Amino acid sequence: MDHYTMNLTLKVWKQKNQSERGHFETYQVKDISSEMSFLEMFDVLNEALVEENREPIAFDHDCREGICGMCSMYINGRPHGPWHGTTTCQLHMRAFKDGDTIVVEPWRANAFPVIKDLIVDRHAFDRIIQAGGYISVNTGNAVDGNAIPVKKENADSAFAAAACIGCGACVAACKNSSAMLFVSAKVAHLSLLPQGEPEKRNRVLNMIEQMDKEGFGSCTMTEACEAVCPKEISVDNIARLNGEYLSAAGAIDK
Amino acid sequence: MLDSKIPAGPLENKWNDYKGHVKLVNPANKRKLEVIVIGTGLAGASAAASLGELGYRVKAFCFQDSPRRAHSIAAQGGINAAKNYQNDGDSVFRLFYDTIKGGDYRSREANTHRLAEVSANIIDQCVAQGVPFAREYSGLLNNRSFGGVQVKRTFYAAGQTGQQLLIGAYQALERQVALGNVTMYARHEMLDVVVIDGKARGVICRNLVTGELERHFGHAVLLCSGGYGNVFYLSTNAMGSNVTAAWKAHKKGAFFANPCFTQIHPTCIPVTGDHQSKLTLMSESLRNDGRIWVPKKQNDTRKANDIPEEERDYYLERRYPAYGNLVPRDVASRAAKERCDAGYGVGTTKQAVYLDFRYNLINKYGRAEASKHGIENPDEATLVRLGKEVVKEEYGNLFDMYEKITGENPYEVPMRIYPAVHYTMGGLWVDYELMTSITGLYALGEANFSDHGANRLGASALMQGLADGYFVIPYTIGNYLANEISVKPIPTTHEAFEVAENAVKDRISSLMQIKGKQSVESFHKRLGKIMWEKCGMSRNEKGLNEAIEEIRALKKEFWSNVRIPGEINEMNPELDKANRVADFIELGELICIDALERTESCGGHFREESQTEEGEALRHDDQFLYVAAWEYNGEHNWKLNKEELEFELAKPTQRNYK
Numbered sequence: 001m002d003h004y005t006m007n008l009t010l011k012v013w014k015q016k017n018q019s020e021r022g023h024f025e026t027y028q029v030k031d032i033s034s035e036m037s038f039l040e041m042f043d044v045l046n047e048a049l050v051e052e053n054r055e056p057i058a059f060d061h062d063c064r065e066g067i068c069g070m071c072s073m074y075i076n077g078r079p080h081g082p083w084h085g086t087t088t089c090q091l092h093m094r095a096f097k098d099g100d101t102i103v104v105e106p107w108r109a110n111a112f113p114v115i116k117d118l119i120v121d122r123h124a125f126d127r128i129i130q131a132g133g134y135i136s137v138n139t140g141n142a143v144d145g146n147a148i149p150v151k152k153e154n155a156d157s158a159f160a161a162a163a164c165i166g167c168g169a170c171v172a173a174c175k176n177s178s179a180m181l182f183v184s185a186k187v188a189h190l191s192l193l194p195q196g197e198p199e200k201r202n203r204v205l206n207m208i209e210q211m212d213k214e215g216f217g218s219c220t221m222t223e224a225c226e227a228v229c230p231k232e233i234s235v236d237n238i239a240r241l242n243g244e245y246l247s248a249a250g251a252i253d254k
Numbered sequence: 255m256l257d258s259k260i261p262a263g264p265l266e267n268k269w270n271d272y273k274g275h276v277k278l279v280n281p282a283n284k285r286k287l288e289v290i291v292i293g294t295g296l297a298g299a300s301a302a303a304s305l306g307e308l309g310y311r312v313k314a315f316c317f318q319d320s321p322r323r324a325h326s327i328a329a330q331g332g333i334n335a336a337k338n339y340q341n342d343g344d345s346v347f348r349l350f351y352d353t354i355k356g357g358d359y360r361s362r363e364a365n366t367h368r369l370a371e372v373s374a375n376i377i378d379q380c381v382a383q384g385v386p387f388a389r390e391y392s393g394l395l396n397n398r399s400f401g402g403v404q405v406k407r408t409f410y411a412a413g414q415t416g417q418q419l420l421i422g423a424y425q426a427l428e429r430q431v432a433l434g435n436v437t438m439y440a441r442h443e444m445l446d447v448v449v450i451d452g453k454a455r456g457v458i459c460r461n462l463v464t465g466e467l468e469r470h471f472g473h474a475v476l477l478c479s480g481g482y483g484n485v486f487y488l489s490t491n492a493m494g495s496n497v498t499a500a501w502k503a504h505k506k507g508a509f510f511a512n513p514c515f516t517q518i519h520p521t522c523i524p525v526t527g528d529h530q531s532k533l534t535l536m537s538e539s540l541r542n543d544g545r546i547w548v549p550k551k552q553n554d555t556r557k558a559n560d561i562p563e564e565e566r567d568y569y570l571e572r573r574y575p576a577y578g579n580l581v582p583r584d585v586a587s588r589a590a591k592e593r594c595d596a597g598y599g600v601g602t603t604k605q606a607v608y609l610d611f612r613y614n615l616i617n618k619y620g621r622a623e624a625s626k627h628g629i630e631n632p633d634e635a636t637l638v639r640l641g642k643e644v645v646k647e648e649y650g651n652l653f654d655m656y657e658k659i660t661g662e663n664p665y666e667v668p669m670r671i672y673p674a675v676h677y678t679m680g681g682l683w684v685d686y687e688l689m690t691s692i693t694g695l696y697a698l699g700e701a702n703f704s705d706h707g708a709n710r711l712g713a714s715a716l717m718q719g720l721a722d723g724y725f726v727i728p729y730t731i732g733n734y735l736a737n738e739i740s741v742k743p744i745p746t747t748h749e750a751f752e753v754a755e756n757a758v759k760d761r762i763s764s765l766m767q768i769k770g771k772q773s774v775e776s777f778h779k780r781l782g783k784i785m786w787e788k789c790g791m792s793r794n795e796k797g798l799n800e801a802i803e804e805i806r807a808l809k810k811e812f813w814s815n816v817r818i819p820g821e822i823n824e825m826n827p828e829l830d831k832a833n834r835v836a837d838f839i840e841l842g843e844l845i846c847i848d849a850l851e852r853t854e855s856c857g858g859h860f861r862e863e864s865q866t867e868e869g870e871a872l873r874h875d876d877q878f879l880y881v882a883a884w885e886y887n888g889e890h891n892w893k894l895n896k897e898e899l900e901f902e903l904a905k906p907t908q909r910n911y912k
Contacts, residue, residue, distance in 0.1 A: 135384045
């Protein structure tokens with residue numbers, strides 16, 4: 001792998017807090033190594049800003065391994081930037097070349113208000129989980145783990161859905177700011193397993209109700225969410241959710 | 255002074271007897287009792303959920319934007335449990351024994367045995383919650399092997415086991431939030447513990463969004479705040495992982511045990527340059543199928559695939575034929591360092607060894623698949639193709655991550671790996687009930703010291719975090735709270751809250767007033783460099799003495815020259831970091847003091863002065879069969895308290911993985 005360095009122009013969203021208006025600010029960064037991660041490039045920029053006695057850019061990040069779901073940058077018009085199936089923290093600078101201009105914004109959605117600069121409030125996702133994204137089992141003497149066999153393909157599909165990291169890229173990519181991919185991934189994860197079966201109906205109804213209450217938009221199946229999802233969660237989950245929702249709603253009407 | 259409160263009776267009966275006689279709190283009284291939980295990783299989330307289910311009024315805090323993001327989420331390989339589903343000779347005793355031996359006989363037998371006992375319940379609980387563990391075609395749970403063990407007892411979900419377990423605990427937690435039993439405070443950092451009449455009664459937290467300080471009362475406080483690996487700056491921990499909660503408790507009287515027991519994990523992606531902000535682990539589970547090697551020739555500059563088989567040194571298989579590539583982490587790390595120091599390292603920096611999957615990809619998986627598909631005499635290309643599919647299913651996300659970071663395809667060329675700081679066995683001293691030396695203050699999970707001795711075995715951190723939260727604290731906390739039922743919630747206007755909040759306020763304003771020239775990050779990097787070079791994979795008296803002096807000087811410089819931009823009463827990540835780094839600097843000094851005092855080698859603590867002729871760690875059980883529990887007595891001043899370790903069932907012997 002050949003390594004190189006580059007100089008870049010960054011246009012970054014700056015916003016003091018939730019109530020004040022934000023604006024783009026332009027920064028120059030020099031001698032960025034192609035081996036750096038995108039966030040390490042931001043570290044370098046922030047170090048320079050502290051040195052110049054200017055305020056660094058606030059951004060969410062934690063594990064930097066693509067799994068905690070905290071990082072959330074909208075890079076050149078795409079959540080998490082140009083690489084497919086990749087979080088911002090795993091995007092590396094070899095994706096860019098010398099002289100590039102990179103535009104970085106926070107997630108944009110009414111349900112995700114900006115807290116500061118690139119940091120948004122994703123608490124709405126937690127409230128959707130509270131509405132039913134669990135199996136109601138208390139800690140205690142659960143039956144033996146092998147007492148209920150689970151078909152391998154169901155376990156695998158449940159795992160693929162459960163791999164969602166709750167970053168919100170699906171919402172940021174959607175023209176309607178719909179949270180359907182997120183909600184459907186949880187609904188599918190739990191309803192594919194025998195343990196999740198008993199609460200299937202209420203779960204889907206309650207989670208959708210909460211999703212609407214939070215101000216997320218409706219799903220029109222453009223599949224933009226799947227295209228940007230860093231964990232490659234499939235829109236098939238949305239189809240499953242729709243099916244479950246219809247049958248649950250119908251059952252309750254009777 | 256140090257009463258570990260280990261119940262009497264034979265080791266295998268202690269936990270059952272304890273549970274049978276422990277004090278209970280009736281449901282009506284539980285509703286009057288408030289419990290504070292700091293941290294929402296596996297230990298914190300499972301504790302908060304379980305205590306909420308029991309009816310206690312719980313307040314849980316995390317510094318991240320959601321409890322689901324705690325760093326347990328990044329654990330990859332798996333979770334151990336003595337289920338013996340494989341019929342390969344596993345048992346509670348073996349899991350207990352492996353853990354004690356793996357920890358180089360520096361853990362507490364009673365706690366470790368309890369851990370092994372509840373391990374099987376954890377798997378059952380997680381399955382009931384909907385954790386999608388890997389399964390066989392029969393629909394039954396699958397297992398893999400981990401280091402330091404000769405059975406297959408590790409349950410897993412691809413390379414994302416921590417994520418799946420944490421989401422299970424997080425969902426249980428959110429269910430309790432919905433039911434009103436738990437109140438969740440995200441983006442909050444604990445900055446002090448409030449002690450009233452010798453008992454922990456609350457915390458001072460900073461709301462990281464507004465910068466405001468808050469006071470919270472609790473009849474008991476649980477620290478589930480994780481480990482302190484970030485004292486080394488570069489580690490596999492998350493950027494925000496910090497020691498602050500534990501350190502504040504330490505300064506208020508909680509003893510800090512075995513701080514020098516830090517785990518350097520053998521298989522991480524090597525450092526590429528000064529810009530590096532963190533290191534990424536490649537799961538130990540990869541050593542199931544990956545073979546570690548370096549060239550037999552020093553300073554060999556050929557590409558890995560150009561080096562013929564007979565010119566490769568599979569040094570772990572050579573030195574440790576019984577365990578081979580699956581020796582414990584401390585042993586594997588030191589062996590890698592030894593090869594690199596001797597000039598056999600690979601890659602541009604020469605600080606790396608190869609982890610190669612080709613052999614098993616072809617011979618283990620490729621051949622099995624070919625046989626399943628009825629392909630006779632398959633050629634190598636077919637075996638590679640078939641093997642790849644299985645490897646992808648087992649470790650796909652890890653291989654992808656490796657490729658994203660390095661730009662190299664590990665299906666084609668061997669991974670380059672090098673040891674990195676990963677986990678800290680040391681932590682707050684706790685007794686059998688997980689209570690620290692402050693009454694009413696508990697420490698769970700990685701934040702305590704008790705179960706892993708001087709070296710933790712792979713897939714045991716998840717086990718311990720969940721054991722403490724789901725199955726230990728719900729019992730042991732009752733033994734304390736049963737005596738607190740008549741204590742009314744203390745108003746946070748109480749003088750002790752006032753004093754604690756003012757101390758926090760003063761410290762923050764002194765930090766902001768320094769207005770020096772150096773960034774917080776630069777101090778953290780310098781601390782990390784001192785720690786890694788002088789208190790890392792190998793330690794000696796001279797280096798440790800130097801490190802202590804250097805850290806003291808660094809502390810002075812930090813408090814006179816750090817620059818923190820922004821304001822106090824707003825979101826200010828630089829200030830958050832400054833609070834954490836100030837504590838890391840103080841902890842760094844204590845780690846070196848502890849390492850200096852322990853003039854033996856054991857587990858992850860390797861003192862160059864104490865090694866066998868073959869370069870293996872040499873313990874001195876006659877002098878060091880104790881837990882070093884440090885008591886804070888003012889700046890640069892600690893008193894050593896010793897808890898003698900007694901081994902009833904697992905008699906200490908020289909570890910042998912040959």
